[in-house]
Amino acid sequence: MINEADCDRPWGETPNPEHYAELLKKTCETIKAIDPAAKVLFSGVSFVRNPYGYLEKAFTAGAGDYCDGVNFHPYQWKYVPEAQLRHKVAELRELMKKYNFNKPVWVTEIGNSSGEQQVQFVHDATAAALKELAIDPASRTIGVIRDDENFCYADGIHMQVKEFLPEAKKLRPLKFIELAALKVEDCPAVILPGVEGFPIRQFGFVRDYVKRGGTLIIPGGIPFYFNVEKQPDGMFTNAWLTRQCPGELHYGWEASWTRQGVPANATKIVPGENFPGLSSRQFWTGRFLTAENLKGNDRMIPIFCGVQGEYKAPVAALYRLDSDLKGNLVLMPGIQNECSSEEMQAQLLPRQYLLLLAEGVEGICYYRFRAGEWNRGREAHFGIVRRDFSPKPAARAFETLTRLRPEGSGPVELSTPAPGVQAAAWPLPDGARIHAVWSTSGTRKMRIAGAFETVTDFLGNEVKLENGVFDATPGILYFRTAPGAQLEFKAR
Numbered sequence: 001m002i003n004e005a006d007c008d009r010p011w012g013e014t015p016n017p018e019h020y021a022e023l024l025k026k027t028c029e030t031i032k033a034i035d036p037a038a039k040v041l042f043s044g045v046s047f048v049r050n051p052y053g054y055l056e057k058a059f060t061a062g063a064g065d066y067c068d069g070v071n072f073h074p075y076q077w078k079y080v081p082e083a084q085l086r087h088k089v090a091e092l093r094e095l096m097k098k099y100n101f102n103k104p105v106w107v108t109e110i111g112n113s114s115g116e117q118q119v120q121f122v123h124d125a126t127a128a129a130l131k132e133l134a135i136d137p138a139s140r141t142i143g144v145i146r147d148d149e150n151f152c153y154a155d156g157i158h159m160q161v162k163e164f165l166p167e168a169k170k171l172r173p174l175k176f177i178e179l180a181a182l183k184v185e186d187c188p189a190v191i192l193p194g195v196e197g198f199p200i201r202q203f204g205f206v207r208d209y210v211k212r213g214g215t216l217i218i219p220g221g222i223p224f225y226f227n228v229e230k231q232p233d234g235m236f237t238n239a240w241l242t243r244q245c246p247g248e249l250h251y252g253w254e255a256s257w258t259r260q261g262v263p264a265n266a267t268k269i270v271p272g273e274n275f276p277g278l279s280s281r282q283f284w285t286g287r288f289l290t291a292e293n294l295k296g297n298d299r300m301i302p303i304f305c306g307v308q309g310e311y312k313a314p315v316a317a318l319y320r321l322d323s324d325l326k327g328n329l330v331l332m333p334g335i336q337n338e339c340s341s342e343e344m345q346a347q348l349l350p351r352q353y354l355l356l357l358a359e360g361v362e363g364i365c366y367y368r369f370r371a372g373e374w375n376r377g378r379e380a381h382f383g384i385v386r387r388d389f390s391p392k393p394a395a396r397a398f399e400t401l402t403r404l405r406p407e408g409s410g411p412v413e414l415s416t417p418a419p420g421v422q423a424a425a426w427p428l429p430d431g432a433r434i435h436a437v438w439s440t441s442g443t444r445k446m447r448i449a450g451a452f453e454t455v456t457d458f459l460g461n462e463v464k465l466e467n468g469v470f471d472a473t474p475g476i477l478y479f480r481t482a483p484g485a486q487l488e489f490k491a492r
Contacts, residue, residue, distance in 0.1 A: 004073065005043035006054040017054050021061035028066035041071040044108045047088075052095055064101040069362065073109035076157075077338045077378075078195045079228070079236070080440045081352045082422055083151035087235030089359040104362035111367040112157070112348050114392065115339040115381035121280050122164040122194070122219045122332065125303045125316040128275050129330040132301070132318055133215060135188050137168040143182065143190035146173040146442055148420035150199045150228075151236060153441035154191045157344055158337040161191055164219060173442065176202035184213045184327070194220030194337045197228040200242055207248055210327035217330040220337040222253055222287055250298050251319050251329055252290035262288065263308035269334075272302030272314065280304055285334040288313035296323025306334055338378045346393035347438075347475045349384070350401040350458055354424040354436060354476075357405075358412040366398070393459060400460040404434050404478050418491035420444055421472045431483035439472040445492035446472045452479045452487060 002010050005020045020043065028040045042063060045051035051072065074088040092105060130137055144154045144161055155161055161171060172187055176199075179190065190209065192198075203224065210216055224245035226238045246252050256264040264286045271278035290313065291300040298321045302314035315334025321327055340348065349366065356364055371383035371392075384394040405412075408429035415423045417437070421444050424436040432453075437446065448468045455463040458475040469492060470477060481487055 002043050004046040004048075006045045006051045007048055015054065017057035017063075018061045021058045021063035021066075024058075024063050025066045039068045040066070041069050041106055041108070042067045044071040044073045044106075046073050047075065052091060055092075055095060056099075059095070059099040059101060064096075064099055064103070067103070069104035069106050070096060070101070071106040071108045073367075074107060075110060076348075076352065077112065078197060080151055080153065080157055081348060081355055082440050083228075083236045084238075085352060085355045086359050087231055087233060087237060089356065089361060090233065090235075091237075105360070106363040106365075107356055107361055108363070108365040109367040110352055110356075110364065111382050112345045113339045113378040113381045114342045114345045114371075114394075115378045116376040117159045117163075117337070117339050117341070118220070118283065118335045119159050119164050121283075121304070121316070121335060122159065123166075124278055124280065125332050126165055126217060126219065126330060127167070128278060128303050129217075129318040129328075130189065130215075132274070133188075133320075133328055135215065137165055137189075139169070140189070141170040141172050141187045142168045143174045143179075143187045144171050145176065145190065145192050146420075147175045147202075148440065150176065150202060150230070151440060152176070152193060152199060152202075152228075154193050155441050156193050156195070157340050157348060158194060159219070159341075165191075176205045179205040179209045182209060182214070184209070187214075189215040189217055191217045191219065194218060194332075194335075196221040196223075196225035196336075197238055198224045198226070198242075199230065199236070200224070200227040200245075201230075203245060203248075207325075210249060210321065210329065211325050213326040215328040215330065216249075218332070220332055220335045222255075222333045223249075223251065223329075223331055247293050249329060250293045250295055250321055250323065250325055251300075251331060252292035253287060253333055254290055254313070255287050261311070262286075262313075263306075263311050266306035266308035266311065266315075268307040269315065270305050270307055270312075272305060272317070274301050275303055278304065283335070285315050287333040287336075288315060289317045289331060289333060294319075294323075298323050298325075304332075304334065339381065342392050342394070344474070346397040347458060349394050349397050350436070350476050351422075351438060351474075353401060354412055355414070358414045358424060360411075396459045400456065400458060400478070403460070404456065404480075409434075417489040418444060418446065418472075421446065421489070421491070423489055433481045433483070433485070435479040435481065435487050435489075436476045437472050437479070437489055438476045439474055441474065444472040446470055446489055447492045448479070448487060448489055450481070450487040451485050452481050454480045456480075
């Protein structure tokens, strides 16, 4: 009927939930008159804005009486799906319960794009900054945030550190709390996730590390833009926009929605004056860095600049701080990390399905089946097959999941056998059982107790284990057991 009715685009004006409820009523009555068995779903609401307020007003206007279920689009472009996805479903169900709306939940759009990642841009900007700072990544230890408690990973669902900084030979995983005792001389630089959400309760550890002279690298997105806030159920949601971080770390940023005269689309990318040898493929960007919060002898050194007409500002810069802060920042908000590799897309697909199935979601539709591939951008590379219909790895991952969870399988139950490790299990129609195990980021050594028949990876390949020991990675391993057999997974 209408897609993402909570957005301006389908209406051409500010969406009105009362008007949508009226449209839904007339549409439902028309469809049911033709085919009483047809299912009518509430428009798939998006998360461009928080959709729950729109839904509540539509329910108040009676929309719940004219649909067979609620449908929404909880994309997980920024964060590992284990951080937020289940909470989004639970929050929707809580709202439905408030209005005595006991009907199914559907997800008719979810997925990850395998569009182009700006690996070369991030590599060149990071390498240039580290050379300027005389930090040799081949010989020095580089910290990489891997914090299971906050689902916060520099090696998350986008480009991996080894991809954009292959020169780094000594990568040290760090929790935020470990930054408190981290000696800068032992670990002169730390890489944070290149996404715009951050658990603001951990900000003090980051600030103090920079204060002591450490270098912070954030490979994409406006730094510390949203507070990713922990909820009572252990999941996270994007909360209020944080304002204090730029002032406390002495950087600044601007965009078309913050200041008049800033272009929404600067497409020419040029090197900063200190880095004349750098070059970059031209790409769209509308987020820029400023020097407005510098203090004392702080300096902002542009690495790459975006240009549109007379406007020119850094899209990647090195902040050399020499005031109350003695460290450095390497920031590159000019790119937004919204795409994953084809392998990561395949790893994420079954994880998202299992998380949704565990929450009782009745129908799940991946967006989309075939990728359009009309350009290098995000929207053109959703889908599990390519434009020529050749399968991506995600197609094999989907086939593997559907084969191992056939029609008639029982409910999915989730557990956390070790920090950073997730498990799902369900009974098969023949009484056997499947156990799926994966990590939210990186490799975790695990051991298994109990008898199993087969082990299959997320792409359907048979796996052989020695002495019950295996690596939990972001790609699921599926263990099949005979009826009645018990399995237990533990950290090694």
